[in-house]
Structures are given as structure tokens and as C-alpha cells.
Amino acid sequence: MTASIVDLEEAVTSLPADARAAADRILAISTTTGRLKPPPQMHEWIQKFFGSVDAVREQRIVRVDNRITFEGALFNELRAFRPIEVKGGDEVRATIASSLNDPFCRPETGTPADIFGRVEGAHGITASNIAKYDGFHGVLVFKEHDPLAPQDAAAIRDHLMTARGWAERALEADPAARYYFLLWNCLWRAGGSIVHGHMQMTVTRGTHYPRIELLRRQALAYDARYGSDYFEDLWLVHNALGLGTESGGVRSIASIVPVKEREILILGRPGADESSLAPAIAKAVAAYRAAGVVSDNRALCGPPLSPDGEDWRRVAPLARLVDRGDPGNRTSDIGAMELYAASVIAADPFRLAEALRA
Numbered sequence: 001m002t003a004s005i006v007d008l009e010e011a012v013t014s015l016p017a018d019a020r021a022a023a024d025r026i027l028a029i030s031t032t033t034g035r036l037k038p039p040p041q042m043h044e045w046i047q048k049f050f051g052s053v054d055a056v057r058e059q060r061i062v063r064v065d066n067r068i069t070f071e072g073a074l075f076n077e078l079r080a081f082r083p084i085e086v087k088g089g090d091e092v093r094a095t096i097a098s099s100l101n102d103p104f105c106r107p108e109t110g111t112p113a114d115i116f117g118r119v120e121g122a123h124g125i126t127a128s129n130i131a132k133y134d135g136f137h138g139v140l141v142f143k144e145h146d147p148l149a150p151q152d153a154a155a156i157r158d159h160l161m162t163a164r165g166w167a168e169r170a171l172e173a174d175p176a177a178r179y180y181f182l183l184w185n186c187l188w189r190a191g192g193s194i195v196h197g198h199m200q201m202t203v204t205r206g207t208h209y210p211r212i213e214l215l216r217r218q219a220l221a222y223d224a225r226y227g228s229d230y231f232e233d234l235w236l237v238h239n240a241l242g243l244g245t246e247s248g249g250v251r252s253i254a255s256i257v258p259v260k261e262r263e264i265l266i267l268g269r270p271g272a273d274e275s276s277l278a279p280a281i282a283k284a285v286a287a288y289r290a291a292g293v294v295s296d297n298r299a300l301c302g303p304p305l306s307p308d309g310e311d312w313r314r315v316a317p318l319a320r321l322v323d324r325g326d327p328g329n330r331t332s333d334i335g336a337m338e339l340y341a342a343s344v345i346a347a348d349p350f351r352l353a354e355a356l357r358a
């Protein structure tokens with residue numbers, strides 16, 4: 001089995017026939033070498049940051065495109081070999097501690113309620129978001145202030161069920177608002193404006209949000225063209241490469257076309273409730289913590305809360321998680337490449353897969 005993302009092209013070539021065929025349908029992989037000539041005056045600096053001058057003279061770059069979704073990633077072995085070091089760890093802990101006793105620590109008086117009231121679980125209670133993304137936009141305020149406090153599968157399941165309870169109350173209030181989306185921006189680096197642990201929920205009308213509707217249509221088109229299920233094939237390829245892990249029918253993959261560092265996709269069983277993803281989400285978060293990740297985005301989507309007349313059979317509950325990097329780093333992890341071209345990735349999905357299986 002391949003040890004590094006820079007050998008992906010060769011690894012795919014040696015896959016079993018069915019996985020190879022699925023890879024050919026979904027992926028376009030190409031490898032190139034970037035070259036440069038460093039002046040002698042730079043050698044010492046290069047050695048310090050990259051280990052050796054030869055390491056930067058020739059750099060192997062792997063480009064992976066998903067031909068179905070048009071997501072794309074560029075991996076550079078030089079970036080992948082850089083040591084992981086979260087410099088902002090102490091600052092993060094100090095900031096979390098200093099923000100204790102914020103309004104989310106007393107949600108009944110510190111946050112607004114929705115027009116249908118609040119939904120309460122064992123580990124959290126809902127509030128109405130004060131500046132809304134959409135007609136219904138709620139917050140699931142955790143009873144625990146510290147967003148980095150460990151959460152086991154039971155706590156995550158409780159959060160997912162409380163959030164779903166909120167969505168169902170919103171649907172009762174507006175039967176057209178049937179498209180439910182759950183998100184978590186953990187810490188400022190990931191877009192979170194409040195430190196206290198919380199998720200956010202929206203329900204929307206008309207169609208699901210465009211990226212989710214696009215994924216549904218792409219999966220339908222894939223089935224129509226190839227007579228094969230897109231998500232099954234995505235799993236087949238990742239699992240054959242050693243990038244998948246499965247438990248109770250729920251599949252986790254370390255994506256080879258990640259939106260940014262260490263993206264994990266968690267695919268539920270078609271027709272299953274998203275709370276079935278809780279153990280896999282708990283494992284994914286544990287793998288993140290082991291890798292020093294403290295700031296991440298998580299999102300969850302699935303079929304609508306009530307039938308909309310469209311074909312959702314190809315879409316099972318889907319959770320996505322992505323590492324947003326060091327909160328102590330002032331340089332954003334995304335730039336024009338990620339917004340308008342393809343994602344530039346340092347972390348090797350093969351290392352992430354090892355952590356997911358641990």
C-alpha cells in the first residue's frame with residue numbers, strides 16, 4: 001500500500017479492477033515536478049526550514065481532480081513533509097479560559113429563543129441566532145463552555161438529535177423550510193465568532209443550498225451515465241487505497257480531494273438517521289486532536305425533512321470535517337487558489353487515514 005500521497009498515481013494503477021475502474025470514472029490524477037535554482041546564500045535557510053537543499057531543488061506535485069464534483073487538490077511533497085506544530089495552542093487555551101462566563105454560559109438570559117421556543121438535550125440547548133443566515137437559523141449552545149472539551153459518541157449523538165429536534169420544530173412553523181443544514185465553526189480560525197462550544201442549524205426553502213443540490217444532481221447524473229452509485233464508488237476507491245474505515249455501515253474516508261487540510265467525509269447508510277454518524281464523528285475528532293488540530297469546520301447534510309418530489313435516493317447523511325490550521329497563525333489558510341482554482345494541501349491523507357484507524 002502506498003505510503004505517501006505523492007505516489008498516488010502509481011497506487012491507483014495497481015488497484016483491483018473494480019476500484020481501478022471507479023477511480024478512472026471519478027478521478028483525474030497527474031504528477032509533475034517543479035524545479036528551482038537556489039543561490040548559495042540561501043542554502044543555510046533552506047536547510048533549516050526544509051531539511052536539505054535537494055528537497056527544494058526538485059519538488060513533486062500531485063494534482064487530483066474529482067471529475068464528477070470538480071473539486072480539486074494540489075499536493076506538494078515538500079509541504080507534506082513539513083513538521084506539524086500548532087504554535088497557538090497555549091494562546092487558544094488561554095482565550096477559551098478568559099472567555100468563560102460569556103452569554104452562552106447562561107443561554108436562557110444571554111441568547112434569544114426561537115418563535116417556537118427552545119429544544120433541550122442532555123448536553124445542549126437551542127437558541128435563535130441573533131443575525132440570521134436564513135429565515136430559520138438556530139444555535140445549539142453546549143452546556144460545556146470549552147469547545148475543545150472531549151465529547152464521546154453519546155454526547156455527539158445528543159447534539160445531533162437536539163439539532164434535528166430544532167429543525168423539526170422549524171419545519172412545523174414553516175412546512176416549506178424542509179432543507180436542513182448543520183454546521184460547526186470551531187474557534188475563530190474556522191469562522192467562529194463565539195468561543196463557547198456551539199453548533200448552528202439552518203433550514204431553507206425552495207431547494208437545498210446550491211452546493212448540496214449540486215452534489216445531489218452530480219450523483220444522479222453519475223448513476224445515469226455509469227449505472228453506478230457515486231458514493232459507493234467514492235468509498236470503493238478510498239477504501240482500496242487504504243484511506244477508508246467502516247463501522248456499523250458508516251464509512252469514514254480521508255479525502256484525496258480535500259477542500260483544505262485533513263478533510264474527512266463520513267457517509268451514512270442511505271435512509272439512516274444522521275445520529276448514526278455520531279461514533280464516526282467522535283473518532284474523526286479524536287484523530288484531529290491527536291494531530292494537534294484545535295480549529296475545524298464540520299458540516300452535516302442529508303435528504304430534506306419532508307419529501308420535495310425530487311430524487312434523494314443517492315444522498316445519505318453526509319458529514320464533512322476540515323482542519324483550519326493553527327489559530328496562532330495570522331496568515332489565512334485559504335487564498336485565491338482555494339476560492340477560485342483548486343485547494344493547495346500540505347497534510348497527507350494517508351497519515352490522516354492512519355490516525356482514523358488508530
Ligand SMILES: [Zn+2]
Binds near residue numbers: 099104196
Ligand atoms: Zn461560555
